[in-house]
Each structure stands twice: as C-alpha cells, then as structure tokens.
Amino acid sequence: MPSTITKPVRVALVTGAAQGIGLASAIELLKDGRKVVLTDLRLPDFNEIPVELRANAFSHILDVADKEACRQLVEELEKEHGGVDILVNNAGLSIKNAAGQSNGILDVQLHEVQKMLDVNVLAMLNLCQLTLPGMKAKGWGRIVNVASLAGRGKSIVAGPAYMLTKAAVLGLSRSIASEMGQFGITTNCVAPGRILTQMAMQAGEEVNRNYAAQIPVKRIGEPLEVGAAIAYLSGESSGFTNGAVIDVNGGFLMT
Numbered sequence: 434m435p436s437t438i439t440k441p442v443r444v445a446l447v448t449g450a451a452q453g454i455g456l457a458s459a460i461e462l463l464k465d466g467r468k469v470v471l472t473d474l475r476l477p478d479f480n481e482i483p484v485e486l487r488a489n490a491f492s493h494i495l496d497v498a499d500k501e502a503c504r505q506l507v508e509e510l511e512k513e514h515g516g517v518d519i520l521v522n523n524a525g526l527s528i529k530n531a532a533g534q535s536n537g538i539l540d541v542q543l544h545e546v547q548k549m550l551d552v553n554v555l556a557m558l559n560l561c562q563l564t565l566p567g568m569k570a571k572g573w574g575r576i577v578n579v580a581s582l583a584g585r586g587k588s589i590v591a592g593p594a595y596m597l598t599k600a601a602v603l604g605l606s607r608s609i610a611s612e613m614g615q616f617g618i619t620t621n622c623v624a625p626g627r628i629l630t631q632m633a634m635q636a637g638e639e640v641n642r643n644y645a646a647q648i649p650v651k652r653i654g655e656p657l658e659v660g661a662a663i664a665y666l667s668g669e670s671s672g673f674t675n676g677a678v679i680d681v682n683g684g685f686l687m688t
C-alpha cells in the first residue's frame with residue numbers, strides 16, 4: 434500500500450549555515466522539499482548549494498547571540514513565509530587558546546565560558562522561545578539541537594567550557610521535548626563526534642588522524658552524515674522520536 438505520509442512545504446530555519454554541518458543540513462532539508470532559511474554571521478555562498486535546490490533557499494545574516502535580531506528575523510519569517518516549522522539550532526563555537534587548544538579546568542576563564550554559553554546554549558533557548566508559539570498554534574513543529582559527543586562522554590580535544598555547554602544542550606532539549614510533545618512538536622538532538630569541518634580542523638591534521646584511529650569506522654565523519662540525521666529528525670515521519678539523541682560518531686561512543 435502506498436505511504437499516506439505527505440510532505441507539506443515546511444519552513445526551516447538553520448543557524449550557523451554558511452559552512453560545515455549547518456550548510457550540509459540545509460542542503461539535506463532542501464532535498465526533502467523544505468523551504469530553508471540559512472542564517473549565519475556571514476551569508477552562505479549559494480554556489481555550494483546544488484543549482485536545482487536554490488529556488489527554495491533563502492539567507493539572512495544572523496548573530497544568534499543578538500536577541501533582538503533573532504526576534505526581528507522570526508517576525509519577518511512569520512510575515513514572509515508563514516513562520517518557522519523546523520528549527521535547527523546548529524550555530525556553535527569552541528574557543529581555543531593561542532596554542533590552538535581548549536583551555537583545561539585550571540586555565541579556563543569565566544568570560545570564555547560565558548561566550549560559549551551565550552552562543553551554544555542561551556541563543557538556542559531564545560530561538561526556541563521565539564518559534565515555539567508559532568509551532569504550537571499550527572500543532573506541528575520540529576526542533577533539532579546540535580549537541581556533541583563532548584556533551585555525552587569523555588572527549589579527546591574538548592575542554593570544560595565546551596563540554597558543559599554541550600551537556601546543557603541535552604538537558605534543555607529534553608525539557609522542551611517533555612513540555613511541547615503534546616502539541617505535535619518534537620525536540621531532539623544530534624551529537625556529532627569528530628566531523629571534518631573548520632571547527633575540527635582547528636586542532637590540526639595530526640590530532641584528527643590520531644582521533645580517526647580510535648573510531649571503529651577508522652575515519653572522521655562528513656558534514657553530510659550529520660545533515661542526514663538532522664533531516665530525519667525534521668521529517669514528517671519522525672513524530673514519535675522525541676527527546677532523543679542521535680549519536681553520529683562512527684561508533685566512538687556506544688550507549
């Protein structure tokens with residue numbers, strides 16, 4: 434019997450979408466027929482999006498830590514596209530020291546922790562608060578928050594500031610999932626392991642080679658492999674997946 438699941442045109446807002454996992458997720462959502470608003474500190478290069486998908490792609494500059502800019506954008510999307518149905522909170526940062534490493538527990542500064550909290554967690558909370566009322570009114574919504582292996586278990590390169598923000602993403606997501614599931618809104622996380630993006634390249638090739646050797650699949654992941662998990666969690670058929678975490682880490686952490 435043919436599937437009865439239809440795919441209405443949903444509007445997805447993806448943060449940190451100029452490159453890496455955010456851009457790959459945006460492309461996967463476009464392949465699924467979504468309208469996608471790509472946002473970042475700079476505009477994405479549309480040449481990186483397959484030409485046949487570009488008609489449904491839109492872009493806006495957005496610093497997720499700027500609460501007023503977020504409010505304005507969500508309002509604008511409400512007027513232009515009927516609101517945000519899918520929110521992918523992907524923007525994130527990991528501050529490194531002069532040696533290109535994360536400060537350890539004895540050196541980490543509170544201002545670093547605050548900056549990472551602002552972008553990795555509080556901005557996510559703010560965007561959820563801004564978009565949830567619209568999703569609730571429609572009785573449908575998908576929120577996908579990008580956590581990390583670093584919030585799930587031990588990490589080889591992440592420091593305490595990054596790890597605490599990514600653990601916080603998991604708690605925040607479970608809380609929203611518990612409260613909003615009854616309105617047809619699911620909230621889930623992806624927890625990528627080592628993925629080959631600019632963020633991972635900060636650590637240098639040798640660190641990444643050593644890392645790959647410890648992963649059962651013996652390689653580092655591709656942004657597309659996280660994008661595919663995000664697209665699944667954003668899908669029409671993922672409505673019974675709520676409060677979950679999909680580990681995309683090549684088997685580095687198995688729970």
Ligand code: NAI
Pocket residue numbers: 448449450451452453454455472473474475495496497498523524525526552579580581582583624625626627628629630631632633
């Ligand atoms: P990336 O550094 O290539 O991309 C991150 C994007 O976020 C950049 O385009 C950057 O401009 C944007 N961004 C940073 N601060 C922002 C702000 N205030 N407002 C708006 N955009 C901002 O990194 P990647 O790897 O694509 O990271 C995406 C997400 O995946 C992050 O949340 C990161 O923590 C997470 N992640 C990445 C892993 C990896 O190995 N690459 C592993 C686990 C999690």
